[in-house]
Amino acid sequence: xxxxxxxxxxxxxxxxxxxxxxxxxxxxxxxxxxxxxxxxxxxxxxxxxxxxxxxxxxxxxxxxxxxxxxxxxxxxxxxxxxxxxxxxxxxxxxxxxxxxxxxxxxxxxxxxxxxxxxxxxxxxxxxxxxxxxx
Numbered sequence: 139x140x141x142x143x144x145x146x147x148x149x150x151x152x153x154x155x156x157x158x159x160x161x162x163x164x165x166x167x168x169x170x171x172x173x174x175x176x177x178x179x180x181x182x183x184x185x186x187x188x189x190x191x192x193x194x195x196x197x198x199x200x201x202x203x204x205x206x207x208x209x210x211x212x213x214x215x216x217x218x219x220x221x222x223x224x225x226x227x228x229x230x231x232x233x234x235x236x237x238x239x240x241x242x243x244x245x246x247x248x249x250x251x252x253x254x255x256x257x258x259x260x261x262x263x264x265x266x267x268x269x270x271x272x
Contacts, residue, residue, distance in 0.1 A: 139264045141179035144218045147207050148176040154206045157184075159194040167194055173237060174203065182222060182259040185237035187252040192227075195257065199224035206267060217267030222259035229255050 147153065158168045167190050174184035182203065186192045195201060201224070206217040228234055234256040242250035 139218055139266055141261070141264055144205075144220070144264050145176045145179060147216060147218065148174070148182075148205050148220075150207065152207070154208065156204045156206075157191060158202045158204070159191055159198065160200075161194040161197045165194075167191055171203075173241065176220075176261075180261050181225075182220065182261060183233055184257050184259075185234070185241065185253045186255055186257055188254050192255065192257075195224050196227070201259070204267070215267065219265045219267060220261055221263040221265075223262050224257060225260050226258045227255045228258065231256070233258075 148155075155171050155174055156168055157171050157174070158166065160166045169189075169191050171184060174182055176182050186195075201222045203220045203222055204217065205220070206215055209215045234253070237256055238250045238253050241253060
């Protein structure tokens, strides 16, 4: 898939995003996130609280993010599967402050204060939302 097109879709407001993670015990987790941004063709950043997803990513840095742009019917939906690897957990700095400020505007102080870190991911692969079987 063309990563420029994926980046444009990824950064739209009207989209659904699900991050899938697994810990070292092979327990899996999937969670809906609205904060991730694709800042270039190879990097995703997102805000995170002290939750299961954060704990799993600290054990196993690999994850998958599915982004879906709904259409009128499932056949017209657009999307992509991004395969990610954590590069850094940032517990302070401009990126984290920016996420908190944006979340504060949308969801208030309680939600913004729950954000504990910004995560920087390397995009290791991009695949279509629905790929024909090979």
